Amino acid sequence: MSAASSGSDKRVEVVLIYQSLLGIYGDRGNATVLMKRLAWRGYDPVLHVVEPGDPLPETGDVYLLGGGEDAAQISAVKALKQDGSIYRAVDRGAAVFAVCAGYQILGNTFTIGDDDTVTEGLGLLDVTTRRGPARAVGELLGRWIDHSGEEQWITGFENHGGYTTLGPDAKPVTQVEVGIGNDGTGFDGAQNGTVLAIYPHGPALARNPALADHVLELALGTTLPPIDRPEITELRRQRIAAARS
């Protein structure tokens, strides 16, 4: 049974948040990947696609936030605060996986564009974001150590003007080999418990199945059996080589 919801043993609810605001970088694919990997393992995945004004389901196991335009971020954070259920979701152990604008929204504060006005984030990750010296655009490759201590390589495409600094309650996700990541000082992403965020798109969970399974394991509170798909292994080989070239 999932750690977060009390439904049937095999039902797992994935919540895709605000595509109209946070849907311009193709991060919707992260939901597709989670649904597929759950189904391959015999789970019964259910996808909720929620727009601003609609209540987020209170029974979600995984909540997904994607990349978006500067102004849309502010609308998204307002709507999520008004809704409030993402806080309750984290309190009951649901997982949150966020990318780029979604990452910044989860933090304590962010500024957008050339404007120094500080917007309060959701405060679910101990990070702050300010505009950096140059927009980070290009392939990102980062070293990630999974829960069994195995080295993995996370690849994706980053495209952000905000630079993110971690506070003491957030730990970085990867050590950057190629790209800028959080703020150009060698790390990407932040995690605190079941809340995990990174900069790269891709969609990131399509490029990085081990990370997809990690997000599911955070949500389900269990270890999942590996899935061996040669086409995914080949895609990863190509993307990692391209990032290093």
Ligand SMILES: NC(=O)CC[C@H](N)C(=O)O
């Ligand atoms: N790719 C994105 O989501 C961009 C996030 C944010 N608007 C920035 O430029 O930093």
